[in-house]
Amino acid sequence: MSDAAWTDLRSLLEYKCAWYGRELVVIDRWFPSSKLCGACGMVAAKMPLNVREWTCDCGAVHDRDVNAARNILAAGLAASACGDGVRPQRESSRTGQSSVKQESQRATAGIPRL
Template identity: 55%
Template sequence: MHPSGRWHISIRFDDPTIKPLPVNDNAIGIDLGITSLIATSNGEKVSNPKQFKKHYKRLKRAQKNLSRKQKGSKNREKARIKVAKVHLKIADSRKDFLHKLTTNLVRENQTIAVESLAVKNMVKNHKLALAISDSGWSELIRQLDYKCLWYGRNLVKIDQWFPTKRCGNCGHTMDKLPLNIREWKCPKCEVIHDRDLNASKNILAAGLAVSVCGATVRPEQSKSVKAGAMKQKPKS
């Protein structure tokens, strides 16, 4: 039972109505972020709904009310449940948004390349922990994982981050590219890059390199490919 009082039941079974989607030639690279939840190799950005921030005032009021109640009293228990319900609302809203997003990605693309992020280690940075947790990166990857399995899609996980400072057009790598620089011009080919969109193109290139190198990526098992350099993370 959830702290809010909601009951959950988990049942596992094979659903014969779930069948692989028709194969297509679409492939997409996805770069995860905070301001933009994802940036894709086809030039799109999806804003982060930031559900915790959206419900913060309501949560703060509920927590303040809880702190005023006497420990062990019935009123405190009622106040505790109200706090738990706000947390549940945040989690439900976040998960619903991610389900719609991941379902669309899986329907439209045969191959999806993403970063394999060590979120547990990243949230140890207290300044960014809340923003990272509110983004729901782990849940997004989890949903992509099983939906690709269900629908016959290929999910390629890149073990190490490809650098945002590598030009996705010519391959030139900048010596320095501070996180506050969100757009930059390649000195070699003179192409102007959006930092996040460029990263998504590099991620796609790494994912497609799996096939070029002779590896196979099966729908029932995500494959990963190691990149040669680290990309600075997280970003806003």
């Protein structure tokens, strides 16, 4: 992964977005996208990379990659709608609470489930 030149990809995306009048929304690299339950907003405790599927305390079963993709989409939409960056709060990472403000409706509402 360290050889993947992520900085170059981001620079290219920033350039292309500026060229075409688009907005590039970047979420914080420490945003807990894989560990954040898309149904209830709880952040799971440590989760090793070999865990590919997990069940939240609320009963929702998540595929790690699909859940992360939905959470990244929701965070990007929230950031573009609110005009502010999305990054985990230091306190929330210790308490296990989500860093994204929780509304009465799920952040992934309206996103079709696969």
